[in-house]
Amino acid sequence: MTPQTILVCVAWPYANTPLHAGQIAGAYLPADIFARYHRMRGNRVLMVSGSDAHGTPITVRAEAEGTTPQAVFERNHASFVDTFARFGISFDLFTSTATVNHARVAQDMFTRLIEAGHIYTAEQTLLFDAKVGRFLPDRYVEGVCPRCGYDGARGDQCDNCGSTLDALELLQPRSKLSDATPEPRVSEHFFLRLSAFNEQLRTWVEAQTHWRPAVRNFTLGLLREGLHDRAITRDLDWGVPVPVPGFEGKRIYVWFEAVIGYLSASMEWAERAGDPEAWRAFWEAPDARAYYFQGKDNVPFHTTIWPAILMGYGGLNLPYDVPANQYVTMSGAKASSSRNWAVWMPDYLDRHDVDPLRYMLAAVMPETSDADFTWAEYVRRNNDELVATWGNLVHRVLTLTRRHFEACVPAPEGAPAPASTAMLARVDAAFVEAGRHIEAVQLRAALQTAFAVAQEANRYLDERAPWTAVRTDRAHAAETLATAIDVIAGLASLLRPFLPESCERAWRLVGQADAIESAGWTRRHVEAGTPLPEPAPLFTKLDDTLVEEEESRLGQSS
């Protein structure tokens, strides 16, 4: 089979707070599992993302802290890089939108879209906060709702009556940044002619029948209503400068500029790899596929705006799939930075192992609906599933083999038992089935497929009872244990996209010295006579007191 070319694009985290487990489950973990699988298959994979350095919330946060946007960005970017490294998110490049390269690529795209007539200028009346000297996004204006009189409506919407508002309509408006009364000012901005792409997008999306229903239907809904042209520049000083004379004080707006990061990061990767043209294989080859992993809040940007930009620019591949996840809630409530309602990744990684969380998040991955994270469920899944089903399988087989067969893989005599042949066939079938699930980005199902094999292997062992057979029929026990070791080697590969660290250890425990991925996406046969090291448990059983300790951290001000 000829290798496929797979571009794995992952949402650009906003560099104003550290990452929490919900973001990991929404985009980074599924992307990583998907990329690791395709690499094991021998496919050509490029997985990129980076920190989104720009945008008003970063400047607001910098002011609140008495520091600079640059400092806020740098601190959180360093935190992201550290989290991904420790959590095993295997980016080929994790960069940022603060690079010279990114600014150049974004400006080039901006310029080319102007030349092609897809971007035009128009005047806009916006609210301006004279006290902080800044134009205000609608969300940063509060006031009295003109519909219901509620005092506390935001510039975009009234939470009391649900009306969609225009910030200019608010009575007694006040700036959330300074409490000043904002004043309307006229400013000239660039607009992306999204409306012109509406029908082209609709035809395209209708053909994407492999997309998740939530993503496709939602997008078709947007297109049915009709896209509006959007302003893509802002009166800010933090961001990528508008590359047009007379607009020196303005910046390209983040959502237009950040999605271009997928392309600029691919180019940066190619440059660093010493082959500056290497990105083209992922972006220009007709059979290359691009997958965009992210949370549901980012769907419109990846199914309408970014494709429209690509259509306008020309010559680059549109997304093949946008497997957006729903949200992971924390003990029933939406994750929130301000209320400290989240599992913060740097904290988690300081206190716990990586794979139990990767397992938990993959097992409840919110592929079709929101999923809930509780520490009780985390402990249960660790103890009942990782430790008891998979870890114990490895441990019982290896301790038994070590004790009775001189710490080497036993040599079976004669033809294998039908039950053993069936067991190995089950493992082989699981590679096909799990692979099919992963390629369809149904990762929960793929993990279940692998775990069903571990359960089956425990059943197989109980039926064959090698601990009894070893006293009466040594050849029978030898054959069973040799088979079980092959099953473990297979499971180590099957589970490795999900649990890279512990699968690496399992691989060593069955006497393998090479890299686990060199076996590819197949079961490796472990040769008779292979020496086995002293077995050590793959996972640690957790105490229930952990639940209380961790839950007490939720909602506390840190």
Place this chain on the structure above:
RNA sequence: GGCAGGGUAGCUCAGUGGUAGAGCAGGGGACUCAUAAGCCCUUGGUCGGCGGUUCAAAUCCGCCCCCUGCUACCA
């Protein structure tokens, strides 16, 4: 309000026309290699509500209720 997704066993969820499923929790049992793990059996559900189509509906249609998200200048 509009749009989208979801509402199935105590919990977490699978199941898109043909006699309701899995894991965990609860109950019982045989075993003993293993981190008292694993294995077998079992209790448990008017599939959100009402109506309709059909020989047959968790599944298709209509209305309603509840949860989540989006609603375009937060990204």
